[in-house]
Structure formats: C-alpha cells, structure tokens
Amino acid sequence: MTSTDRSRPLGRLGAAEDRGKAMRRTATAMLFLMAGIFVLAHNMEESHAAWGFVRAFAEAAMVGGLADWFAVTALFRHPMGIPIPHTAIVPNNKDRIGEQLAWFLKDNFLTPSIVARRMKRFDVAGAIGTFLTDPSGGEGRMRQGASRLVAMILESLDDERLGGTTKQMIANRLRELDIAPLLGQSIEAAMQENRHVPVIDGIVRWAANILDSNEDIVRAMVHERANNFMRWLAIDDRLSDSIINGLRRLLVQMEGDPHHPLRDQANEGFVRLIFDLQHDPEMRARVEQFKSELIDNPAVADWLDGLWEQAREALLRAARNPDSAMDGRFGDALRELGHTLQNDADLKRAINLFARRATVGAVADYGDSIVKLVSDTVKGWDAKTITDRVENAVSRDLQYIRMNGTIVGGLVGLTIHTLITIL
Numbered sequence: 133m134t135s136t137d138r139s140r141p142l143g144r145l146g147a148a149e150d151r152g153k154a155m156r157r158t159a160t161a162m163l164f165l166m167a168g169i170f171v172l173a174h175n176m177e178e179s180h181a182a183w184g185f186v187r188a189f190a191e192a193a194m195v196g197g198l199a200d201w202f203a204v205t206a207l208f209r210h211p212m213g214i215p216i217p218h219t220a221i222v223p224n225n226k227d228r229i230g231e232q233l234a235w236f237l238k239d240n241f242l243t244p245s246i247v248a249r250r251m252k253r254f255d256v257a258g259a260i261g262t263f264l265t266d267p268s269g270g271e272g273r274m275r276q277g278a279s280r281l282v283a284m285i286l287e288s289l290d291d292e293r294l295g296g297t298t299k300q301m302i303a304n305r306l307r308e309l310d311i312a313p314l315l316g317q318s319i320e321a322a323m324q325e326n327r328h329v330p331v332i333d334g335i336v337r338w339a340a341n342i343l344d345s346n347e348d349i350v351r352a353m354v355h356e357r358a359n360n361f362m363r364w365l366a367i368d369d370r371l372s373d374s375i376i377n378g379l380r381r382l383l384v385q386m387e388g389d390p391h392h393p394l395r396d397q398a399n400e401g402f403v404r405l406i407f408d409l410q411h412d413p414e415m416r417a418r419v420e421q422f423k424s425e426l427i428d429n430p431a432v433a434d435w436l437d438g439l440w441e442q443a444r445e446a447l448l449r450a451a452r453n454p455d456s457a458m459d460g461r462f463g464d465a466l467r468e469l470g471h472t473l474q475n476d477a478d479l480k481r482a483i484n485l486f487a488r489r490a491t492v493g494a495v496a497d498y499g500d501s502i503v504k505l506v507s508d509t510v511k512g513w514d515a516k517t518i519t520d521r522v523e524n525a526v527s528r529d530l531q532y533i534r535m536n537g538t539i540v541g542g543l544v545g546l547t548i549h550t551l552i553t554i555l
Contacts, residue, residue, distance in 0.1 A: 196541015230510025
C-alpha cells in the first residue's frame with residue numbers, strides 16, 4: 133500500500149469527511165451569498181424602502197455567519213493562520229482532552245457497578261447460541277465486518293509479546309488454581325458413576341502384559357537368589373513357574389471378578405486418595421509442588437508455545453473465513469452447542485453469570501489500564517491527526533451551526549430593523 137493509499141480516507145470515515153466538506157462548502161456559499169445580497173441591497177436601498185429590510189437581513193446574517201465561522205474554526209485551527217489567543221483549542225489541548233476522555237470512559241462505563249448493572253440485561257449465552265445455530269441469519273454483514281476486524285487485530289499485534297503474555301497469563305492462572313481439591317472432587321464424581329472401573333481394568337491388563345513380556349527377568353531374579361543346591365535340584369525353575377503362574381492366576385481372577393478383594397482394596401485406596409486430596413495439607417502441598425515443577429518444566433513451555441500457535445492460526449483461519457468454521461463435524465458440534473445454549477436454562481444461567489463476573493472482574497482489574505491506554509494513545513497522536521479525526525466526526529453538525537447562525541443572525545437583524553422602522 134502506498135503512502136497515498138494510506139492517506140486516502142476509507143469506508144465510513146471517508147464518507148463522513150466527504151459529507152463534512154460538502155456541508156462546509158454550503159455554509160461558506162451561504163456566507164458569500166449574504167455578502168452579495170448585502171452589496172446589492174446597499175446599492176438599491178435608495179430606490180425602495182423594502183431594500184432596507186433586505187440589507188438589514190443580509191448584514192446581520194453576514195455578521196452571524198462570520199461569528200460562527202470564527203467560533204467553529206477556532207476549535208481546530210487559528211482563523212486565517214493568525215495565532216489569536218484561545219484559538220486552535222483542540223490541537224493545543226489534545227493531552228488534556230485525552231485524559232478527560234479516558235476518565236469519562238472510566239467513570240461512566242468502566243466502573244464495576246455500572247458494568248454489573250448493564251450486564252444483567254444481556255443474555256450472553258442466548259446470543260452465542262443464536263449465532264452458532266444460524267451464523268448467517270440476518271447478521272452476515274456484521275459478522276463479516278467483525279471477522280475482518282478480528283483478523284486485522286490478530287495480524288497487527290506483536291505475536292511474540294502477545295504470545296508471551298498469553299502463556300504467562302495461562303501459567304499464572306494455573307499457579308493460582310488449587311488443583312488438589314478439584315482432582316479429589318473429579319475422582320469422587322467418577323467413582324459415583326463407576327467410571328474408575330475401566331482404569332482398574334486397564335491397570336490389571338497392563339500388569340498382565342508386563343508379566344508376559346518380562347517373564348525372563350522374573351526367572352533370572354529367582355535364579356540369582358537361589359543357592360547351588362536349589363539350582364542343582366532345579367527347584368529355582370519350579371519356584372519361578374509357581375510365582376509367574378500364581379501372579380497370572382491372580383490377575384485373571386481380578387479381571388473377571390468385579391468384587392475381588394484386591395479390587396476392593398484399590399477402591400479403598402481411591403477413597404483415601406479422594407479424602408487426602410481435599411483435606412490433607414501434606415498431600416495438597418505435594419500436589420502443589422508437583423504442579424509448580426510441571427509448569428516450570430521447559431517441555432510444558434514448549435507445549436504452551438505450540439498451543440498458542442495453533443490457537444492463533446485457528447482464530448485467523450476462522451476470522452478470515454467464518455463460514456468454513458461452521459463446516460463439517462466441527463460445525464455440527466457448534467450448532468448443537470448453540471441449541472443447547474438456547475434451551476438449557478441452567479447452562480444459560482451459569483454462562484451468563486460467568487460472563488458477568490468475568491467482565492466485572494476484568495473491568496475492576498484493567499479499568500485503569502484502559503484509561504491509561506486511551507490517554508496515552510491520544511497523547512501519541514500528532515496535533516493534525518487528532519484535529520482531523522475530531523473535525524471529521526462532528527464536521528456536519530458544526531457546519532449546520534454556521535448555517536443556522538447565518539439564518540438566525542439575518543432574522544434578528546431583520547427584526548431589529550423592523551422595530552426601528554415602526555417605532
């Protein structure tokens with residue numbers, strides 16, 4: 133993209149600037165028109181008394197238009213380039229404007245109480261469910277625009293800093309999470325539905341496979357510990373066979389009998405583990421230490437790197453082509469999730485509560501940072517940038533002020549001239 137392309141107004145911003153310029157030309161044309169009428173009426177005043185009324189209207193309209201032109205121009209620049217005091221108000225006070233704007237946002241939109249009150253009106257889960265159920269219905273243009281905006285933001289952000297921030301945030305949240313009670317509650321819930329049984333079955337089958345594949349090691353261990361007499365009588369071989377066959381029978385019995393004593397002992401072990409994870413400080417400390425060591429492991433950092441890259445690429449693909457995200461089985465799963473969000477009252481209530489608490493928490497934690505971001509961003513703009521942006525945003529209304537000032541001034545002048553003539 134060339135510098136000319138970058139400087140050319142695009143989209144809604146460019147349209148607003150074009151409309152502002154058109155209104156500015158109209159207001160200026162009205163001013164010149166009043167000047168022309170004033171000159172004509174001044175020259176024709178002696179020919180008929182009515183021209184006096186026309187002159188009074190045009191004269192006052194010209195004064196009103198000039199006064200409002202000066203007032204509007206003084207907001208953004210020095211009128212006619214003359215550095216008159218208290219003119220070029222916006223560029224000369226851009227830092228203060230940025231701070232005031234930032235604190236206006238903070239005080240009126242980013243306080244936890246206001247956000248909590250407004251969030252109560254929003255059905256976040258319902259909106260997500262509606263979008264997932266019919267993503268193209270009635271909101272296609274908005275969805276495409278939002279997708280392009282998300283893609284532009286993701287591509288423009290510093291990937292290394294953003295990725296590092298994201299990974300650090302995940303690591304910090306994991307460190308803050310008291311994982312031991314959660315593990316205990318998860319295992320307890322699994323046992324209530326007998327979902328731990330396949331785990332025990334898997335351990336039994338794994339032990340049987342280990343025994344079959346390491347039979348030679350068992351025999352070698354028995355042979356090494358046997359004395360010469362036992363070896364001479366081949367008792368060590370019979371002992372090895374007895375040990376291996378006994379273990380094999382035990383594993384077969386455990387696999388086939390759901391009420392085997394060793395299975396009961398395993399269940400008791402699970403129950404003790406559940407209690408210790410939730411109530412034993414020593415066990416919870418060991419779990420926390422293991423969690424910290426795991427998070428600090430370089431392999432976990434590499435895994436988070438890969439996870440972030442995959443997530444970013446997936447977000448970019450979905451943002452560039454939101455329709456593709458709804459194709460195939462993944463799209464079917466998203467639509468099913470949308471139906472669930474619309475129809476499951478308990479889930480909807482839980483998600484809305486979570487969204488409300490998360491938003492309020494984010495505002496409480498990052499409200500001041502947002503204020504600083506807005507303030508620093510405005511301070512970082514040069515005077516011309518902020519002047520152009522503010523002027524383009526309100527240009528039409530300001531030109532209407534000029535036009536209204538011209539008309540109102542003319543009417544006031546006409547009224548005064550009429551009163552003087554009558555009296």
